[in-house]
Amino acid sequence: MRVVIFSWEFPPRVVGQLADYVRELAAQLVKNKVETHVVTYHDYLTGRYEEPEGIKTYRVTNPVRTHNGVLTWVLTLNQEVERAATNIYYDTDKRVDLIDVQDWHFIPTAVTLKKAFNLPFIYSVESLEDHRSHGADSPFNMAIKSIEQLGMYEAERIVVKSEWMQDEVVRIYKVPKERVKVVLPKSSTWIKDNLETYISVAEGAKWIKN
């Protein structure tokens, strides 16, 4: 199985908890014979490629340097993530099984690739704009929410880290509960649950492609 993970943080760039979580996930996937590619952002390691613990890691930088907020920053950075991801896609003879989008930032790329190549993706929810902005609904917050909503709608599966978040996703985005899978990070079945989700999404996609 071949997986591409999108994350806006990955060591050595650590912003919050997500960086170490994604590194651990990727490392465990590699140990379980999953070919794992991570596309992430790093400002001064532009174009670098490395393989820490067997994780094929690609770092892209933003083609537009000036921004007035995280939204414009994310939307332009998406294009470089997309470029890196399509390079992986073509270099592997189009044999990518799925994309795992960690948090909302690179949902636009995942959706474009789904539309272009029928490539399925998982939306792994780290947090939601509704909680981060305490219910604020300015045009700025609404735009981020609309991207989250797009992810909820287009993802094959939504993965959350707690039952509380499962309820919140269902409550806020009106997603059927069956589409939201809880994978507890600290549990003994953490990597097994992740693998099962990946396999079911990849198998489902094969059926769609044929």
Next chain:
Amino acid sequence: MDKELAVMMLTWEFPPRIVGGISPHVYCLSRSLAKNGVKVYVVTCDFPEAPQHEVVDGVEIFRIDSYKNPSPDFVTWVYLMNMNMQREAAAIVNNLDGKVDIFHAHDWLVANAGIGLKHVFRKPLLATFHSTQVGRNGAQYEYERMIHETEYWLTYEAWRVICCSNYMISHAKWAFGLPEDKLVMIPNGVNFQEYARNKNPNLSQFRVMFALSEERIVLFVGRLVYEKGVHVLIKALSKVLEKVNVKFVIVGSGYMEEELSNLVTGMGLAHKVMFTGFVDDETLRNLQRCADVCVVPSLFEPFGIAALEAMAAGSPLVVSDTGGLSEIVEHDVTGVKVHPNNPDSLAWGIARVLLDKKYAEQLKNNAYKKVQEKYDWDKISQRTKTVYETVLKEYSESFWT
């Protein structure tokens, strides 16, 4: 080439959605390319009551969800709209089994979508630059720099950059540091047949809606924004009135509308200037036909389509000697050139045309011949097609194929 060449145009405006010059440009270019055997798909923003999918004059048009929630600002909206545009375009290309040979983006407004589609489908990207941020009002502040850098990024990713005048070629070279061989000059065209057709027999009846019979009509057509120089034209008004009885008719809208109307009122000349706002095509053509002189007083002008339209409509022309206008108009032959940003010079030019009927007649006739020779869309689209073929040949030797 054995098989039909297929191009996907990306544009934020396409009729009936008309904001500025890109919409008519893409419409005329696409239609003429289709006549010349190119399969053209246009992907553009939606518009109330315009269908999501239709075929017009052999051109297949897709209108996408242009992100209609309120946006924090215009640039953020552009990026959000681009997110939707490339998502929907990706699905369209997928449905066509990838049978699109070239993506052709018009201005930075579709940069993200064009760049994204290029990499996703590994097909060459062409960009036409109708204007630049540096030229419009500079790239000093954060907001302006975002636009400028997005423009730069589009030129970087494009296989070729098309500009519509030699002036814009050298401007783009300077603004983005582009190499000569990446740039191609193809002028804009004008639909002069449209002006010949449907000639209104009752122009004098139409005319009275805008001016008294003893007033000569001085016509301006364009967005009411700084770089179009409407304020310079208004400042020339009293000088013109010293010599000729005129009515200024100002067609278009823009952020300077209120400022300009205050300026006119302050001069005590509100009865001599008529702001029509945005008008429909037919009214516009009739106005251009019955104008005694058309004025293009721009401070910055990549091309100057308003000048071509006046020439096609058979109206004498006064332009500021700048940018693309300098190349379109030959002084004393096809029009009058005046110093840019100089109301006195502009007033002189207007009076010159209005006071000498024989001279005006001569300018009109020469100008009409010129547009037929040089600015016919059919000929221009063939030049565009040649660029497509050149790019595809180069592409066929690249590692993407």
